[in-house]
Amino acid sequence: MITAVSQHSRRLLLRLDRGSDLLRGIADACRAAGVRSGQVHAGGWLEEVELVDYDPAARCLRPPRRLAGPLQLVSLQGTVAEQEGTPHVAARAVLSRESDNGVQVFAGLVHAGSVLLAEVVVVAFADLIVCRGTDRATGLETWTELRPAPPPTVEASSSQASSSVQAQRPEGTRSAVEPVPSGEPLPTAVAAPLAATPRPPASPASPSLDWAAVQRASRSQEGPEAPSPRRGDWLEHPTFGRCSIERFEENLERLWVRVRGRLVELSLEHLSVEPVGQEGQSWLFRATKRRDDRR
Numbered sequence: 001m002i003t004a005v006s007q008h009s010r011r012l013l014l015r016l017d018r019g020s021d022l023l024r025g026i027a028d029a030c031r032a033a034g035v036r037s038g039q040v041h042a043g044g045w046l047e048e049v050e051l052v053d054y055d056p057a058a059r060c061l062r063p064p065r066r067l068a069g070p071l072q073l074v075s076l077q078g079t080v081a082e083q084e085g086t087p088h089v090a091a092r093a094v095l096s097r098e099s100d101n102g103v104q105v106f107a108g109l110v111h112a113g114s115v116l117l118a119e120v121v122v123v124a125f126a127d128l129i130v131c132r133g134t135d136r137a138t139g140l141e142t143w144t145e146l147r148p149a150p151p152p153t154v155e156a157s158s159s160q161a162s163s164s165v166q167a168q169r170p171e172g173t174r175s176a177v178e179p180v181p182s183g184e185p186l187p188t189a190v191a192a193p194l195a196a197t198p199r200p201p202a203s204p205a206s207p208s209l210d211w212a213a214v215q216r217a218s219r220s221q222e223g224p225e226a227p228s229p230r231r232g233d234w235l236e237h238p239t240f241g242r243c244s245i246e247r248f249e250e251n252l253e254r255l256w257v258r259v260r261g262r263l264v265e266l267s268l269e270h271l272s273v274e275p276v277g278q279e280g281q282s283w284l285f286r287a288t289k290r291r292d293d294r295r
Contacts, residue, residue: 002146004128005231007127008126009038009125009126010123010124011124012033012038012124014026014122016115016119016120017115018047020114022046022049022076023112025115026122027087027089029120030089033124036080036124036125036130037149038080038125039079039080040080040122041075041076041077042073042119043074043076043119044073044117045069045070045071045115045117046069046073046115048114049066049067049110049112050064050110050111051110052065052108052109052111054138054140056138059138060139069097071097072097074093076094080122083131083132091110092108092109093107093108095107127149128148129146129149130143131143131144132144226274228248230283231247231248235284237257237266238287238289240257244257244258246263271289272287272288272289272290
């Protein structure tokens, strides 16, 4: 077993148009956006698809099974991982199509697929690199290594900043987010020259401030920053009692805890979670119902 925790992520949104190769289109978009590892979710419609299954006796995949469409891509779940130094997409799909006998449902590992129209979201792991290879015991391709990602370079940071500037163009100009054909690099932002502006007259010199002292004084008044729940911490819940924290998504206001072996999702719209104290390396939090919900 190998395990790793990713604390930082970003999201790549992609629309694949008719005729695009499903897996290759996702991989090309990840390569252009600098995504090396991540999780893939998708839905839409396919013109055709090839699914494969595993033969445990031969320890290899069976020949692909081709399905003609149109097929509804009910769900696509997979991962992006590095294989031989390039992003590789492995995904499993659930599909359906109408027939004379009713609705047919198919599922399996995607070997290839031609897109009619698909929407894809890739949750990129910014601090983790997943490597893919062959498992000797089963002959299946799987994760072989999970290692921390190197810190971003200055060039990569500048490229991300340029993309952010493009996305904030005023109305009336062309959108910076346009469909990019598979295999082509994403366009880079070109900064327009700025008109020279006259400098204001220099103001009289004023005594310099000791900003370090100001920051220390500000921190001393604010007090220590409250910790956020993380995996391995504990929660005192008014209904479930003490349970372990498995996951916390601050932007979604969601908290996942394990209660008697079962994973339970809690909405922070109705609960207030506050730290109580530390127990060794873990924090103990207490959940209370918000006042509006008590009425």
